Amino acid sequence: MNTSLRLLLEDFLGLMREEGELDVFLTLLLSGMGHEIISRAKKGVKQYGVDVSSVGTDKADGRTKLFLWVVKRGDIGRAEWNGSQQSIQYSLDEVVWTYLPSHISPQHAKLPKKVMVLTNGDFHPTLNLAIATTFKTLSRRHGVKxxxxxxxxxxGWAEEHLLDEHLLPKEARTLLRRMLANISSSETSLQPGRELVAQLTNLATTQDGSENARKKHRLGALRGIRTALSLARSYGLSENNLSVAYKLAEFAVLRTWAALHVEGKQIVYIRDELAALRIQWAAIALEYHERVQPYYQTQDAFASILPDSLLVANRAFEELGRLALQTIFWGNLGAQTGLPVGENLARHSSSQLQVLLETHSCTSSPPYDRHSAVIHATLLALMICNERETAERWLETLIVRLFHATHNKRYWPVDCTFEEALEIREGEKDLTEESSSTSTIIPVFLIWSAALGREDFYSTVRENILPTIPKWTTSNLWSSDSGYDSVVGDAKLLFEHGVAEGLLHVPKTASEFLARLSVPLQGVEPVEQSEWYQQRIPLIPILASLHWGSQVPRMMLIEHAMALCGKSPANYDAAAN
Structure with missing residues (x-):
């Protein structure tokens, strides 16, 4: 048994709150131990002492039993044992006098019962006599262990059943320790974290052994990824740096989807694990944004922690993209499930996004061309929450700023390293063809201007900006092709994928422009055949574009914008013909 990893796990578990963390982790662990979860803790529901119940094998005697879990957080002293109605003693009394007689389902009634009193801390030695006496008395009276x-x-259980030697070999354990040891430094920690997720994803795709063996490998590897993300989150909280857990969760969602999207469509337990991973990503994101919110609310706050305006603008656009994606994710979840929590969280993220737009004027001047994906996602998020006026106002400002950049090309959105971009921004180097050969921002401006019905915006881009852009710059669209879902987890594969398309002719009217773009590019697979589309998970392509700095697929751009702006693609298809 690896002592250093055990200590890491023990520290990590010790940081967990009782409600919503320790009890949730316990159900994940019990599933890894082969237990069937019968009931989970639910807020507002009377539990009669039992936080979690499960059916599994008792290693002490090899018998199948009904386990009743009483979960408490932290070290247990006399006050925690029997000092109040929240004490363990009180919970045990509820278990034996109320839960056991009336809350056991018929199919479990004949199973031996075992009550497990669990904490992520320690039991004080002075309680030994009281605990022994209580257990002996209750066991004799009620026939339970x-x-x-x-x-x-x-x-130890977590190491054995979630991160065992077979699922987490020596190299992977080394990566886990490196990730956690450097959690305060985002890039230093993120690289081993990505390697770890990639290794576990590869293990989840193994085809060796029987179906049961493959299921064990897949579940173990996917739950190992979720455990690694939980560790990154907890250690990140202690170091006041959740960005590693956030970015690693993004990568994990993309990597596992790329590897398992086909199996996830066919196999329920894989689909459930991939969905649980997306929810974990969203939960980490919510926590991250709550901690960063003071920076959203304070005028130009990012300028106080970053040394250069280029870094400030880039950070502001990164935050915009993340908030927009949260809005889209929760809005889509609410629309699909009808649950109010989806709409409420979407509006919460949208409100944070709008505050950031108001407090940071740099959000109207993208420093990099890759921010076209951020602009699309942000406009999409605003329209999802019926903030059309804000969307139009921001788009107008973006267009005006880009027009000014055609005359002062130090501020033209570039595609190059930070060092080169800084030299251009400070006038130490002229804008080069290599740094601005294509523009993916201009097509986004044209699409959204047309979809919003703003002929004035469209005309400004077409007549004032396009004629004055750098002479070597081509407006560029990109279409995904067959196999797109399989490459979203790898930057190199994603950038090699698909078909680029120069926007060489821009029609005079916005309606004609939409009509032309509504017709898919010939020879490429329609987006409707992509797995993300068929499984109704639009998060995947937008997350891939934001995470890797790539383009949003052409037909997704046009269909998103037209649908949210009340345009009918069918009408424009007819016009194009």
Whole structure:
């Protein structure tokens, strides 16, 4: 058993809150141990002492039993044992006098019962006599067994069943330690974290062994990824740096989707694990944005922590893209499920986004051409929340700023390294063909101007900006092709994929422009045949574009904009013909 990893796990588990963290992790662990989860803790529901119940094999005697889990956080002293109605003693009384007689389903009634008292801390030695007496008395009266589980035992179970030697070999364990040891430094920690997720994803795709063996490998690897993300989150909280957990969760969603999207369509447990990973990403994101919110609310706050305006603008656009994606994710979830929480969280993220637009004027001047994906996602998010006026106002400002950049090309959105961009911005170097050969921002401006019905915006881009852009710059669109879902988890494969298309002729009217773009590019696979489209997960292509700095697929751009602006693609298809 690896002592250093065990200590990491024990520290990580010790940071968990009782409600919503420790109990949730326990259900994940029990699933890894082969238990069937019967009930989980639910807020607002009377539990009669039992936080989680499960059916599984008791290693002590090899028998199948009904396990009733009483979960408490932290070290257990006399006050926690029997000092109030929230104490363990009170919970145990509820278990034996109320839960056991009336809350056991018929199919589990004949199973032996075992009550597990679990904490992520330790039980104080002075309680030994009281615990032994309580367990002996209750066991004799009610015919059930009792057992204590402390943080060390819990960490051992996690290591054995979520991160065992077979699922997490020596090299992967080294990567996990490197990731956690450098959690305060984003890039230094992120690289081993990505390598770890990639290794576990490869293990999840193994075709060796029987179906049961493959299922065990897949579940173990996917739950290992979720455990690694939980570790990154907890250690990130202690170091006040959640960006590693956030970016790693983005990567994990993309990497696992690329590897398992076909199996996820066919196999329920894989689909459920991929969905759980997306929810974990969204939960980390919500926590991250709540911590960063003071910077959104304070005028030009990012300028106080970053040394250069180029870095400030880039950070502001990164935050815009993330908030927009959260809005899109929760809005889509709410629309699909009808649950109010989806719409509420979408509006919350949208409000944070709008505050950032107001407090940081740099959000109207993208420093890099890759921010075209951010602009599209942000406009999409605003329209999802019926903020059309804000969307139009921001788009107008973006267009005006880009027009000024055609005359002062130091501020033209570039595609190059930070060092070269800084030299151009400070006038130490002229704008080069290599740094501005294509513009993916101009097509986004044209599409959204046309979809919003703003002929004035469209004309400004067509007549005032296009004639004055750098002479070597070509407006560029990009279409995904067959196999797109399989490359979203790898930057190199994604940039080699698909078909680029120069926008060489821009029609005079916005309606004609939409009509032409509504016709898919010949010879490429329609987006409707992509797995993300068929499985109704639009998060995937937008997340890939934002995470890797790539383009949003052409037909997704046009269909998103037209749908949210009340345009009918069918009408424009007819016009094009």
């Amino acid at each position: 009792f057992e204590l589980v402390n943080g060390s035992i819990l960490a």
